[in-house]
Amino acid sequence: TxxxxxxxxxxxxxxxxxxxxxxxxxxxxxxxxxxxxxxxxxxxxxxxxxxxxxxxxxxxxxxxxxxxxxxxxxxxxxxxxxxxxxxxxxxxxxxIxxxxxxxxxxxxxxxxxxxxxxxxxxxxxxxxxxxxxxxxxxxxKTGNSLVDEKYFEFNPDAIEDDVLLYKVKPFNWKDEFPFLEETNGFDAIVGNPPYVRIQNMVKYQAEEIKYYQSTISGFTVAETETFDKYYLFIQKAINLLNPNGVLGYIVPNKFFIVKGGKALRGFISSHSSLCKIIHFGVTQVFPNRSTYTAILILDKKARELFNFKRIKKLSTEFIAGAINYVEYANAAYTDQPWIFVSKESEVIFDKVRAANTVPLQSIAEIPVGLQTSADKIYIIEPYTETDTTFKFKKGKVDYEIEKAICKPCLYDLSFNLFDSVTPNAQIIFPYTITDDKAEAFPEDYFEANYPLTWAYLNNFRDSLSKRSINGSKQPKWYQYGRSQSLTKFHDTPKLIWHVLSTKASYIHDVDNLQFTGGGNGPYYSLISNSEYSPLYL
Structure with a gap:
C-alpha cells in the first residue's frame, strides 16, 4: 500500500x-x-x-x-x-x-x-x-484472523489434523490478547485486507470457505453466493472493536453497487457505522494494478451522518488530509446499492424517475459468467487441432480432448467497442442442455463418449473433488463449482463487456461465446428478455 x-x-x-x-x-x-x-x-x-x-x-x-x-x-x-x-x-x-x-x-x-x-x-x-x-x-502474532476457536465446533476432527491446523491456523483472540476481556476490544483497527474473490477462495482455501459460510462462524456477509475475503475482514474487524472503536480500511469500491455486496452493505448500514468514505473512483492507488478502491472509515457506535469525498487524483490536498467532505445521512443507505451523487445530480435523477422511464432490469438480464471454481483446468488454449480434437498443454504436459465437449471461450482477452472478437480459448462443458435446463453428464456416458476428456480431468480429480460445489443435491466431481449461467449463453445473442473499464467496450456476440467469472467479472453480459435487440440496448 x-x-x-x-x-x-x-x-x-x-x-x-x-x-x-x-x-x-x-x-x-x-x-x-x-x-x-x-x-x-x-x-x-x-x-x-x-x-x-x-x-x-x-x-x-x-x-x-x-x-x-x-x-x-x-x-x-x-x-x-x-x-x-x-x-x-x-x-x-x-x-497468517x-x-x-x-x-x-x-x-x-x-x-x-x-x-x-x-x-x-x-x-x-x-x-x-x-x-x-x-x-x-x-x-x-501468527494466526488466521478470520478463523477462531469456533472452527473446532465446525470441524471437531481438526484438533487431530496437524496438516490442516498448520494450513488454517485458527486464532483464539482472547487467549492471544488477554487484555481484550477487560477492554472489550481494540480502540482502532487499520489496514489493507486481502482482496480474494470467492472463486479463488474455493480453489486455494477450500478448508476455510465452508466454515465462513456456516452459521457457526457468525459471518453474515458470507451468506451469499458471491463475496470477497475483504468482506470477512470488515465484519471481523468491527466485531473486534470496543463500543467506541473505529475501523479504517482501503478496499475495492465495487461492493457499493454490485449485487454480491448486498450482505456487506446490509451489515454496515444496520449498524449505521459509516463515518467517512474517500472514494477514488477510477483513480489508481496501487501501482501497476487495476483496482478501484475507497478508504472506508467505520465507527462501532451508530452515527447519524457520515462524510463523503470523491478523489480524482492523489493531490497535495489528499496527502495533507485537508479534504472537503459532503455529508450524507446514514439512514439513507441500506443494503441496496450505494449511490453518491451531488444535490444537483439528484434533482436530475428525480426527474428521470418521475418520467415513468423503463428500468433496464425490466427488459434485459445481466448474468454473471460460468463459475467453474477451477478455470485453469476447464479452460484450455489449443496449440493445434484435428477434425475432432484439440491439443494443448497444461504445464509441461501435452493433452488431447474431444472438440464436441468444448465451447468457444473468452479468456483474459482485451477488446474495444464493437470489435469482432475471435475466441482465444475453449472451455470444457460437461453438460447437456434440454428445455433451458443444464444437467451434468452421467459418469458412464461421459467416460464412454468423451474418453480423452474423461482421462484428462481424472488427472485433476483430487483437486476438483475438494471444491465447494453448489446447485446440485448429488454433485459430480467434474461439474462446475456453481450452477449460475449454465444455460444463459446457449443460442442467445448478447452483449459482452469488461467489468473494470473506464470507457464503453461492448461487443455483440451471436456465436455462443462463453466466459467465466462471478460478480467481479472479468466480463459481464447483457441478454434481452423483451422485443428490444441487444444492439439497440
Whole structure:
C-alpha cells in the first residue's frame, strides 16, 4: 500500500480516537492491524502514536528526562524508554504468514532505534541494565484472523489434523490478547485486507470457505453466493472493536453497487457505522494494478451522518488530509446499492424517475459468467487441432480432448467497442442442455463418449473433488463449482463487456461465446428478455 495512502488512513481513523485524550488515556489505547503483512500500517501507527504522545506531554507540561527531553533546537523528543513502553503497550498485529510477522517485528524494532545513536544506547544500558530491543512476541502474532476457536465446533476432527491446523491456523483472540476481556476490544483497527474473490477462495482455501459460510462462524456477509475475503475482514474487524472503536480500511469500491455486496452493505448500514468514505473512483492507488478502491472509515457506535469525498487524483490536498467532505445521512443507505451523487445530480435523477422511464432490469438480464471454481483446468488454449480434437498443454504436459465437449471461450482477452472478437480459448462443458435446463453428464456416458476428456480431468480429480460445489443435491466431481449461467449463453445473442473499464467496450456476440467469472467479472453480459435487440440496448 502506498505510504501516503497508509498515512492518510491512519490519520483519518485515529484522529477521533486520540481527540481529547490525556497522556494517561493514550497509554491505554490498543491499536491493531489484523492483516499486518510486512508492517506498513504498524509503522505508520507507531509514527502517529509518538507524535500524539509528544503533543500530550507538552500540553500537560510534564517534564521528566526519563520520558521526554528537549533537544538543542527546542523540539521535544521521546526517550528510548518512552518509545519502548508505547510500542509494547499500544500496537498489535496478526498475520497468517509467519515470515510477514517476523518482518513486521523487525521493522518496528528498527523504527524504535530511529534517532538513537551509540551514546544514547550506551546511556540506556548503563542506566537500566536491560535489553534495548523489547520482545514483540506478545504484540505481533501468527494466526488466521478470520478463523477462531469456533472452527473446532465446525470441524471437531481438526484438533487431530496437524496438516490442516498448520494450513488454517485458527486464532483464539482472547487467549492471544488477554487484555481484550477487560477492554472489550481494540480502540482502532487499520489496514489493507486481502482482496480474494470467492472463486479463488474455493480453489486455494477450500478448508476455510465452508466454515465462513456456516452459521457457526457468525459471518453474515458470507451468506451469499458471491463475496470477497475483504468482506470477512470488515465484519471481523468491527466485531473486534470496543463500543467506541473505529475501523479504517482501503478496499475495492465495487461492493457499493454490485449485487454480491448486498450482505456487506446490509451489515454496515444496520449498524449505521459509516463515518467517512474517500472514494477514488477510477483513480489508481496501487501501482501497476487495476483496482478501484475507497478508504472506508467505520465507527462501532451508530452515527447519524457520515462524510463523503470523491478523489480524482492523489493531490497535495489528499496527502495533507485537508479534504472537503459532503455529508450524507446514514439512514439513507441500506443494503441496496450505494449511490453518491451531488444535490444537483439528484434533482436530475428525480426527474428521470418521475418520467415513468423503463428500468433496464425490466427488459434485459445481466448474468454473471460460468463459475467453474477451477478455470485453469476447464479452460484450455489449443496449440493445434484435428477434425475432432484439440491439443494443448497444461504445464509441461501435452493433452488431447474431444472438440464436441468444448465451447468457444473468452479468456483474459482485451477488446474495444464493437470489435469482432475471435475466441482465444475453449472451455470444457460437461453438460447437456434440454428445455433451458443444464444437467451434468452421467459418469458412464461421459467416460464412454468423451474418453480423452474423461482421462484428462481424472488427472485433476483430487483437486476438483475438494471444491465447494453448489446447485446440485448429488454433485459430480467434474461439474462446475456453481450452477449460475449454465444455460444463459446457449443460442442467445448478447452483449459482452469488461467489468473494470473506464470507457464503453461492448461487443455483440451471436456465436455462443462463453466466459467465466462471478460478480467481479472479468466480463459481464447483457441478454434481452423483451422485443428490444441487444444492439439497440
Amino acid at each position: 502506498p505510504k501516503l495512502v497508509v498515512e492518510n488512513i491512519v490519520k483519518e481513523t485515529l484522529a477521533s480516537v486520540f481527540a481529547g485524550k490525556t497522556l494517561n488515556q493514550i497509554q491505554q489505547l490498543k491499536i491493531a492491524d489484523i492483516c499486518c503483512g510486512s508492517g506498513t500500517f504498524a509503522i505508520s501507527i507507531y509514527d502517529y502514536l509518538l507524535e500524539q504522545i509528544t503533543l500530550a506531554f507538552i500540553a500537560e507540561g510534564i517534564k521528566d528526562d526519563e520520558l521526554i527531553y528537549q533537544s538543542f533546537n527546542g523540539s521535544y523528543i521521546l526517550t528510548l524508554k518512552s518509545k519502548q513502553a508505547f510500542l509494547v503497550g499500544n500496537i498489535y498485529g496478526v498475520d 504468514n509467519p515470515y510477514a510477522v517476523e518482518v513486521t517485528k523487525f521493522s518496528l524494532l528498527l523504527k524504535l532505534l530511529e534517532n538513537e545513536n551509540a551514546a544514547s544506547i550506551d546511556n540506556y544500558l548503563a542506566k537500566y541494565n536491560q535489553k534495548v530491543l523489547p520482545s514483540l512476541d506478545d504484540n505481533i
